[in-house]
Amino acid sequence: MSITVLGIETSCDETSAAILVDGVDLRSNIIASQIDTHKKFGGVVPEVASRKHLENVNPVILEALDKAGATLADLDAVAVTYGPGLVGALLVGVAAAKALAYALDIPLIGVNHLEGHISANFLVRPELEFPLLCLVVSGGHTDLVYMPHRGSYQLLGRTRDDAAGEAFDKVARAMGLGYPGGPLIDKLSKEGDPNAIKLPRAFLEEGSLDFSFSGLKSAVLNYLNRAGQRKEEVNKADLAASFQRAVVEVLVEKTFIAAQGCGVKTIMLAGGVAANRSLRERLLLRAAEAGCRVVFPPLDLCTDNAAMIACAGYYKYLRSDFAGLTLNAVPGLAL
Ligand code: KG4
Numbered sequence: 097m098s099i100t101v102l103g104i105e106t107s108c109d110e111t112s113a114a115i116l117v118d119g120v121d122l123r124s125n126i127i128a129s130q131i132d133t134h135k136k137f138g139g140v141v142p143e144v145a146s147r148k149h150l151e152n153v154n155p156v157i158l159e160a161l162d163k164a165g166a167t168l169a170d171l172d173a174v175a176v177t178y179g180p181g182l183v184g185a186l187l188v189g190v191a192a193a194k195a196l197a198y199a200l201d202i203p204l205i206g207v208n209h210l211e212g213h214i215s216a217n218f219l220v221r222p223e224l225e226f227p228l229l230c231l232v233v234s235g236g237h238t239d240l241v242y243m244p245h246r247g248s249y250q251l252l253g254r255t256r257d258d259a260a261g262e263a264f265d266k267v268a269r270a271m272g273l274g275y276p277g278g279p280l281i282d283k284l285s286k287e288g289d290p291n292a293i294k295l296p297r298a299f300l301e302e303g304s305l306d307f308s309f310s311g312l313k314s315a316v317l318n319y320l321n322r323a324g325q326r327k328e329e330v331n332k333a334d335l336a337a338s339f340q341r342a343v344v345e346v347l348v349e350k351t352f353i354a355a356q357g358c359g360v361k362t363i364m365l366a367g368g369v370a371a372n373r374s375l376r377e378r379l380l381l382r383a384a385e386a387g388c389r390v391v392f393p394p395l396d397l398c399t400d401n402a403a404m405i406a407c408a409g410y411y412k413y414l415r416s417d418f419a420g421l422t423l424n425a426v427p428g429l430a431l
C-alpha cells in the first residue's frame with residue numbers, strides 16, 4: 097500500500113504545498129513566492145507575510161492536489177511546518193493542516209522546518225546510510241548537525257550571530273544589489289576575483305564548530321563606507337566574490353573538521369544557501385581530497401518548499417510520530 101502525504105510550508109515568505117507518495121515520488125510541489133511583495137521593503141515583513149499566506153494557502157493546496165491528479169480522499173496524512181519561523185506565518189499553515197486532518201480523519205504530522213531542509217536530501221536519495229553529517233545553511237540558521245540514525249539530531253555547532261544566508265542578504269543590501277541577496281551575490285561573483293579584497297574569516301576558539309559572520313559583514317560595510325568617503329569606485333564583482341569566498345571557506349573547513357571528528361563519510365548540505373555554486377564546488381573538491389562523499393538536494397529543493405516537509409512527514413508517519421489537534425506554532429523550535 098502506498099502512502100500519500102500532503103506537505104504544507106508557510107514558515108517565512110513562501111506558501112507551498114506538495115503531494116509526495118512513499119517519500120520519493122513527488123507528484124507536485126507548488127510554491128507561491130512572496131519575494132516580489134517583500135522586495136520593496138528589502139526583507140520579509142512578518143505581518144504582510146501572514147496576510148499573503150492566508151490568501152494563498154487554500155489555492156496552493158488545491159493546485160498541488162490538482163497537479164498531482166489527486167483528491168483529498170487520496171491523502172493518508174498531512175505534514176506541516178510548525179517551527180521555527182515567523183509565528184503569524186506558521187499559524188496559517190498549522191491551522192490549514194489541522195482543519196484538513198480533522199475533516200479527513202487522517203494523521204497530522206508536525207515537522208521542524210530544519211528537519212524538512214535536511215529531508216530534501218532523502219527525497220532524492222532515500223538510500224543514504226547513517227551516520228550522516230548535515231550542514232544546514234539558510235536565512236535563519238547555520239547549523240552543523242550529526243545524525244547517528246534517522247530522526248536523531250545532535251547539534252555540533254551553530255552561528256553565534258548572523259546566519260550565513262542573513263549575511264549574504266545584509267551584504268547584498270549594503271551593496272545595493274537587492275533582495276534576496278544570496279542568489280545575486282552568487283551570480284555577480286562569477287565575474288569577480290575572490291582574492292581581490294582581503295576579508296576576515298572567523299574560525300573562533302580552537303576546536304569550536306560554531307560560526308560567526310557578523311565580523312565579516314562589518315568588514316564589508318566598513319570597506320564600502322571607506323570607499324564612499326574617499327569617493328573611490330567599488331568593484332562590486334570583486335567584493336561579492338571575496339565575501340562569498342570568506343563565507344564558503346569557513347563553512348567548508350568546519351564541516352570537514354566535524355566530519356572527521358565524528359567519523360562520518362557522507363556529508364549532506366541543506367537550506368537556501370545550499371544553492372550556492374561556490375559552496376557546492378568547494379565542498380566537492382574537499383570531499384575528493386578527504387575521501388568523503390558530499391550530497392546536496394537539487395536547486396529547487398534547497399530553498400523553502402513543501403516537498404521537503406512532506407518527505408520529513410513521511411518518515412515520521414512510518415514511526416507513527418503524529419501530532420494532536422492541539423499542535424501550535426513554535427517560532428523558536430529547536431531540532
Ligand atoms: O532556506 P531558505 O529558503 O529560507 C530559510 O529557511 O531561511 O533560505 C533563504 C536564504 C536567503 O538568505 C537567501 O539569500 C539564501 O538562502 N540563498 C543563497 C542562494 N540562494 C538562496 N545564498 C547564497 N547563494 C545562493 N545561490
Ligand code: ZN
Nearest residue numbers: 234368399400
Ligand atoms: Zn528554510
